Amino acid sequence: MSWHFTHDLGAFTAAAGAHLAAEPARNTAVLTMMDGAELLGWWAGPDGAVTGxxxxxxxxxxxxxxxxVEAAAALVLPDGADPATLRGETAAVEAYAGATELPWEPVMGIRLFRLGELTPRDPAPAGRSRPASTADLPLLRDWTADFARVHRYEPQDDYTDFLTERITEGRLHVWEDPDGRPVAMAAVSRAIEGQARVHLVYTSPAERGRGYAAGVTTTVSRVALASGAAQVLLFTDLANPTSNALYQRLGYRPVSDHLGVRFTPRP
Structure with a gap:
């Protein structure tokens, strides 16, 4: 049993495609980031079957x-490279963190949810959703930077390309209040292997508690279903009981718990 690594997406999908297709929900993070990944890896048994x-x-x-867990504990990245951060299912992350000699600290507990039957908020929040446009970019850049800060993601200097891609593909929506002011946003990934993931759910701090996140999450959940996704997924911060309760009211159900950790570089 061993790890194999590549920089080539075609080689990765040729080796691991069956595994990815068999577990699209639990592999959602890899599926949605593999196009732009710097390194891809798979764990194969003696028979060649990929299980990680x-x-x-x-x-x-x-x-x-x-x-x-055994694959996580055995992981050594090419050229002895060390990760700065790691996210994944809790048991696997803890196994890698326990096996490495790097000091580490937990950053965030995360829960993966999958949509069962979509149950929109009743009564619906005031206002309406609409697709985001490039005219919204200045505001959406600020919101995205705050979203990244709150969720402890690595910050980017400029979110324009990230947001424009989602706007032009109709995957980013905003919620407007009754006066037509944007007050919340949410996005959804492309459907890959029958799964799509809701992300970037954010409400302007002054507008929270009015149901706007529920309204725009319902919209992008419908966009995901219309795109052909058999499974609509999202991640939540376990430390935020409000968002966890919200998504369950909308019909999302827990799948697995995940952990994000940060490593201290070697001296």
Whole structure:
């Protein structure tokens, strides 16, 4: 049993495609980031069957899909590279963190949810949703930077390309209040292997508690279903009981718990 690594997406999908297709929900993070990943890896048994996958993007951000505990504990990245951060299912992350000699600290507990039957908020929040436009970019850039800060993601200097891609593909929506002011946003990934993931759910701090996040999440959930996704997923911060309760009221159900950790570089 061993890890294999590549920088080539075609080689990765040729080796791990069956595994990714068999577990699209638990592999969602790898599926949605593999196009732009700097490094891709898979764990194969003696018979060649793949049972684990990972993806890494700069700067040293490592993400596990389904990874057996023994594979996580045996992981050594090419050229002795060390990750700065790691996210994945809790048992696998703890196994890698326990096996490495790097000091580490937990950053965030995360829960993966999957949509059962979509149950919109009743009564619906005031206002309406609409697709975001490039005219919204100045506001959406500020919101995205705050979203990244709150969720402890590695910050980017400029979110314009990230947001424009989602706007032009109709995957980013905003909620307007009755006066037509944008007050919340949410996005959804492309449908890959029958799954799509809701992300970037954010409400302007002054407008929270009015149901706007529920309204725009319902919209992008419908966009995901219309795109052909058989499974609509999202991640939540376990430390935020409000968002966890919200998504369950909308019909999302827990799948698995995940953990994000940060490593201290070697001296």
């Amino acid at each position: 996958v990972l993806a890494a993007s700069p700067p040293a951000v490592l993400t596990f899909g389904v990874v057996p």
